[in-house]
Amino acid sequence: MRISTRNGMGERFMVKSSMPAGAVLFAQSGTPTTVANAALLAALTEAKRKAKVFHRLLGARNGLLGILQEELFDFAKEDPKALEALEICPALAAGSCPYPLRTEADLARAVEVFQAHNIRYFFPIGNRDAMNAADRIGRLAEQKGHELVVMGIPATAENNLAFTDHCPGFGSAARYNATTIMEASRDTESLYTAEAVTVQEIPGREAGWLTASCGLARRNEEDGPHLLLVPELPVNLNKFADLVRDGLKRLGRCVVVVGEGAVDESGRFLSEQALEPGRDVAGPGPSEGAAEFLGHFIEREVGVKTRRNKPGSLLRSAMHWASRTDLDEAAKAGQMAVKHALQGSTGFMVTLVRKSGRPYKCDTGLAKLSEAASGESRLPRHFMNEAGTHIADPFREYCLPLIKGDVTIPLGKDGLPLYPRLQRKLIPRKCGEWKR
Amino acid sequence: MRISTRNGMGERFMVKSSMPAGAVLFAQSGTPTTVANAALLAALTEAKRKAKVFHRLLGARNGLLGILQEELFDFAKEDPKALEALEICPALAAGSCPYPLRTEADLARAVEVFQAHNIRYFFPIGNRDAMNAADRIGRLAEQKGHELVVMGIPATAENNLAFTDHCPGFGSAARYNATTIMEASRDTESLYTAEAVTVQEIPGREAGWLTASCGLARRNEEDGPHLLLVPELPVNLNKFADLVRDGLKRLGRCVVVVGEGAVDESGRFLSEQALEPGRDVAGPGPSEGAAEFLGHFIEREVGVKTRRNKPGSLLRSAMHWASRTDLDEAAKAGQMAVKHALQGSTGFMVTLVRKSGRPYKCDTGLAKLSEAASGESRLPRHFMNEAGTHIADPFREYCLPLIKGDVTIPLGKDGLPLYPRLQRKLIPRKCGEWKR
Structure with a gap:
């Protein structure tokens, strides 16, 4: 069941010796959560501080499909106020898709797009499908000699990613x-x-x-x-x-x-x-x-x-009733993904590592993307009572810290939440047409 | 259509010349809303101030059916902290039922219970069915010479009571x-x-x-x-x-x-x-x-x-996302019901009367119970656009003031809402068995 990651920074074989410079691509994927935008914002904020390495911050419109369709947008062109407001925004501001990206042709196309736009850093934000696609894109890029740092940011309400104590979005x-x-x-x-x-x-x-x-x-x-x-x-x-x-x-x-x-x-x-x-x-x-x-x-x-x-x-x-703890941890995961990437790590997903239960303390770790993508976390038997009809105390211990804390929702003059919307204006294409 | 009440305090024929003293009965009825308990709390608070008139404050367990089953509880026996916390409590703390109370035998039974417990004030809180039952109980009590003051407090999320600008619970x-x-x-x-x-x-x-x-x-x-x-x-x-x-x-x-x-x-x-x-x-x-x-x-x-x-x-x-305006108006309706009863009015339902739209100002009025019970409010045609596929501006004007304002939800150590629960311990019966 839930295990702490053992794939720490010690595994140097996953660490690049030189840092490439180029564009960064963020792609949200999987079903929406209330925290994926907070993770995106934190990652963007961290990346902006290193303009010498990260030349351009791009988003894939509609997730993985946006990569294949070469539908990319530049975060520098977005309204700064909309970007700032991303922390409190439900669903996926960059967009997602139900497309799994599994064929060899799809992968090759993705690498082609990465090469064309000199994308050297790839941050998928999402579920197992997202981590799997990112892992495979990373491997193919390496084969093709395109230096690419890939670092996954978990976000799924279903909480079914392995190697992380829990998933941002679940709380x-x-x-x-x-x-x-x-x-x-x-x-x-x-x-x-x-x-x-x-x-x-x-x-x-x-x-x-x-x-x-x-x-x-x-x-x-x-x-x-x-x-x-x-x-x-x-x-x-x-x-x-x-x-x-x-x-x-x-x-x-x-x-x-x-x-x-x-x-x-x-x-x-x-x-x-x-x-x-x-x-x-x-x-x-x-x-x-x-x-x-x-x-x-x-x-x-x-x-x-x-x-x-x-x-x-x-x-x-349900952004209006999100957990502050969850939102903060998602932001932390997003920030750490960029930090690890800057240190040359690649092929990992950031994980949440529970350091102690009472008081609740949570740190981040790393899991290999390939393992995160293939592992699955189900509810341990002892988290349910003996009859299997209700939760048991260990689940309470596990879950309660994750749901804590109010989030203040900005309200408009009409009394309803103000959620930003990105423009996602596409940058010029450099590759040929793509067909499914 | 929505009309303001014309049944103000001027109709003296509905006003009693002498004030009876005795027990008070509150009954919640219809489907739950997030504000019916706030209305109950406000009415209780107002009634407590006049112990000389209101000798005892009773609740009907499970609404109208509780009256027939002579299942009454005394608010004085409840934990004062639970009562105080009633403002922020979803559903109906006293309980409701799907029983419409329409037969003559039911009405006679209700009056019998009222007589046995010297109930002289009846405050139904709820929808049209509640107002209808209260009206008929009041009429039969009068016929039988049991002096009874009846004053309805509207509460329904469906907003379908007539003679009131809107219903507490809708916002x-x-x-x-x-x-x-x-x-x-x-x-x-x-x-x-x-x-x-x-x-x-x-x-x-x-x-x-x-x-x-x-x-x-x-x-x-x-x-x-x-x-x-x-x-x-x-x-x-x-x-x-x-x-x-x-x-x-x-x-x-x-x-x-x-x-x-x-x-x-x-x-x-x-x-x-x-x-x-x-x-x-x-x-x-x-x-x-x-x-x-x-x-x-x-x-x-x-x-x-x-x-x-x-x-x-x-x-x-959804108490966790209730409207402050709605909650305050429900409390106001509860309070005014008791005030009007003290002035000798009977046979009315408290209404909400919009005094102005911008800035929004809302006062209370009165409508005859018989009319409130038989009238029904549907969405006016001009509240929808011409095609009938979306709302029109007049609906926005009407509805937006009603949804405004956050409600602070008390949270427990576990991070989840703390909602009180009444004990509703029954007082001794005085009437014989009742069978449907």
Whole structure:
């Protein structure tokens, strides 16, 4: 499970002896988080201080696809005020894409674009796909003799990158999850006199980190949520129905949180199961639909009305309730990526290393990009209780420090958040057309 | 339409000549809001100052059903700290129920309970159903010679009570809606390079106030949401598909907000329509499913992947992002209800009366309970643009003052909100058993 990085600065073979000078490229990738822009801002700020090495600060419009399409923009052309405001800005200001960048042709194209624009430093900000692409681009550049420093900055709400104690982006989503399920649980508690079940669906196809974070809302027996279904632990539906009945008997209500990727004991995604004749929520892989399935299941098996909430993308974009700790750690990761790059390190992803739990102290480290891209972090078994139905104390110890601290959101005259938007005006192309 | 109340204090026939002394009953009813507890706290605080008139301050556990079941609790027995903390507490601390209280037997039972406990003041806090029940209880009490002062305190996120400029509870839900759709729109904007549609479903079966409030997030052409479907304006699905295509062409994305109760041109709820063979989201009345239907419709007709968010009960319980204006107005309504009751008025609901728009000034007034209970407020046509696809300036003028101001949420050592919980220990029964 979670291990501290052992790939520190000691591994000199990954360190370049001479520093190339040239352009820098930042690319955001993967699904958005509330902190990826804070990481970008911190990295930009750090890079600006070394104009002799970093000749030009570029962004890839729409992530990895922006590299292939040679859609690059120059941060120097952006409104300085918009750049400054990037710390408090949800989603990905530079843009992302669902394109995985895996073919040899794609990689070759990326290196071609890097060569054409003399890009010597590449900072991917994102998830495993981003780290994987960056690693492969770095290797191909080396083969082709194009000196390139690659340093990854992790950012994913799903918290499924290995080699880092946790991922920037997770703490804020966890804070939002815990708060909103606390509020929804009070809603359920107050609305109904008799029996009532609320099912809230939380994204996360393979790992249950986000689902587990909802468990923080429960401080005592009365508090919801009462049951958590994480993808790591298959659900016995008969036992589950009994637990719901039991909750209704004891408290008159039951609040259930189900992970998008929850499976039954045969390994089938709950979201794939057709419960009623003709009712089919099947799709490609686990999809939204786990709450819908469970809602119908409970209504049929337990005989009570259910309410279903699916915050979906709201939880990973909830800037208005972000965690200060998370935001600061993302900025630290962004800053350290640039610092390490300046020291000649390449082929790493910055990691977060927990130095102590109480008081919480967190430092940064490094993991090899290749390992970060291939490793995956799932919820350890002991982070859940013995029955597998709720979080256990070790998860609380792990997660609580990450959600702490308010973020002050700048509000406009209309009383709503002011989030900046980059212009992303493209710089002239130097390569030929690219086709998928 | 929205009209200011004309049922002021001038109507003396509704004013009692002598003030009865006795117990006070507060009952929360309808679906929860983030401000109903602030209204309760303000009313309690005001009532405590007149112990000579108000001998005892009782709450009905679980709303109207609590009256019938004679489940009453004494606020004097609650932890004073929990009471003080009620201002910042989501949902309904006293509890609510889905029971409408409409039969003669129910009403007779309610009056029996009022008589047994010498309840002389009744303050319902909630929606139209609550006002209707309170009105009928008040009339029957009068018939039976039980002197009873009834004064309603409005609280509903759906904003569908007539005779009041707006309803406490709406401003906070609107603030949450506008902020989260702003954030979800940025998520959509950043995640996809090509075409992408997000459909967010907003509660509201008959009135489009909550759906319209999402429109505030759009400050310019680039901002989402791009299309709003309110229940008041039937949707031509072919035209809708064209608008989505057009949005994708212009911006590469389209964010759609659909009200739960949106209908097509034949008057059928979108949520009731079976699009695929065997796929049936029909249920009793309009139900969750409008976003699901539209998502499938767009995927089939326009050929792009859709994302569907259904915050459900999250939006009406989002205490963490409540509007200060809304919370203060709810408290004012609660306080004024008690003041008016002390002046001998009965059979009214407190209303909010907008004295001026810029600067925003709001006072309270009174509307007859019978009229408040039977009237319903829907979104005026001119609050939407000519095409009926987005809000118009008059709605902005109307809504923006209501969402203003941050609320500071008390956080625990764990970094999560501290919301109080009442004990609601029941006082001894004096009436016989009640059966539905």
